[in-house]
Amino acid sequence: MSNVKKILISGVRYSGKTAVCLALASLFREDGVKVGYFKPVGWSSKSKGIDEDALLMKETLGIDHPLEVISPVVLDAYYLNRLYKGELADAERRIEDAYQALSRNVDVMLIEGAHAPVAFYSGRLSAxxxxxxxxxEVLIVNSFRSDLVLDDVLAQAEMFRLTGSRVIGAVFNNVPIIMLEKVKGMVREIAEKNGIRVWGVIEEDRRLTSPTVEEICNMLEGEILEEGNMKRIVEDIFVGAMNVEAALNYFRRGINKAVITGGDRMDVALAALETDTSMLILTGNLYPDVRLLARAREAGVTVILVPYDTYTTVQKLESVGGRIKPGDGKKIALAIDKVKREMNWRGLMKTVMEGK
Structure with a gap:
């Protein structure tokens, strides 16, 4: 175990750490380094489900181990119940056994953290x-959306150091174009003054970060009334709560959007279908007129009915982000290309391999 170089990639949900893991593994391999992947503590939205990131890495990297080895402990929203009942008493042993199996014949092991660094702190198995x-060694990956992100990175780094780990740097990922120069300049300078080397500032690409219609449908768990192009991306969320004349002008401002409106607002929903709309989300369990569904069918737009009010629906959508799915060659190639061009991955690899 001591001969294997180990990098733990830490970050929060939708920070893009899996995409960075995938890209680094692919690029290191191209340079002749034998790379393994391990996600000791995974996450699933379903009880006793699988970790989708581990599945992606298994299939993309061709890892010849079952998922229960690649990600031996998979938590869900109610994992404290399982911990309290003693169902996770053997979690540490499972993680240790899995690592031993995965680390054979590799030079570098990429260890992906859970969906939050503190996840499973109660079981003494946080990142x-x-x-x-x-x-x-620890690489922190975080999407940059506000100044607080830098403080989060610095706080994570301090916690890792206090618990005895070496932090080799950070990557600021999914940076909106309007914040790019700020992050490359001032934010990088402040980070490095605080001992955090910044290996990359990666510009946001909506093809990677935007969820698909299918992902939103799965998250909202509503009733699909009309199924259009489920693979289409959703770049923005619009709420239709105005009169039809104002709605039409409003909807023309966005492309690839989801429009949220009441099932009884046929006029607003039809206006949305006259513009570049990816999906309609009808709230309040109010079934629409069949003429709306017929028009949606013509336009190839998905219509979903949810029981929530508009505010609750918007709140739920704030937590959804795009994911790379197994077999999605375009997204995989894009993620690798962005890391290759926008991150000093060779410098990182040299630092890890030489132990500097």
Whole structure:
């Protein structure tokens, strides 16, 4: 185990850490480095489900181990119940056994953290505990949406250091174009003054970060009344709560959008279908007129009915982001290309391999 170089990639949900893991593994391999992947603590929205990131990495990297080895512990929203009942008592042993199996014949092991660094702190198996257990160096990946992101990175780094791990740097990912120069300049300078080397500032690409219609449908768990192009991306969310004349002008401002409106607002929904709309989300369990569904069918637009009010629906959508799915060659190639061009991955690899 001591001969294997270990990098723990830490970040929050939708920070793009899986995409960075995938790209680094692919690029390191191209340079002749034998790379393994391990996600000791995974996450699933379903009880006893699978971790989708682990599945992506298994299929993309051709890892010849079952999913229960690649991600031996998979948490869900109610994992404290399982911990309290003793169902996770053997979690640490499972993680140790899985690592032993996965680390054979590799030079570098990429260890992906859970969907939050603190996840499973109650079981003493958070990202901080995992990094310490395996002696991993830490790379922090975070999407940059506000100034607080830098403070989050600095706080994470401090916690890792206090628990005995070496932080080798950070990557600011999914940076909106209007913030790009700020992050490349002032933010990078402040980070490096605080001892955090910035290996990359990666510009946001909506083809990677925007969810698909299918992903939104799965998250809202509503009733699909009309199925259009489920693979179409959703770049923006519009709420239709005005009169039809104002709605039409409003909807023309956005492309590839989801429009949220009441099922009884046929006029607003029809106006949305006259513009570049990816999907209609009808709230309040109010079934629409069949003429609306017929028009949606003609336009190839998905219509979903949800039981929530508009405010609740908007709140739920704030937590959804795009994911790379197994077999999605275009997104995989795009993620690798962006890391290759916008991150000093060779410098990172040299630092890890030489232990500097």
């Amino acid at each position: 901080f505990h995992i990094a310490g257990k395996f002696g991993a």
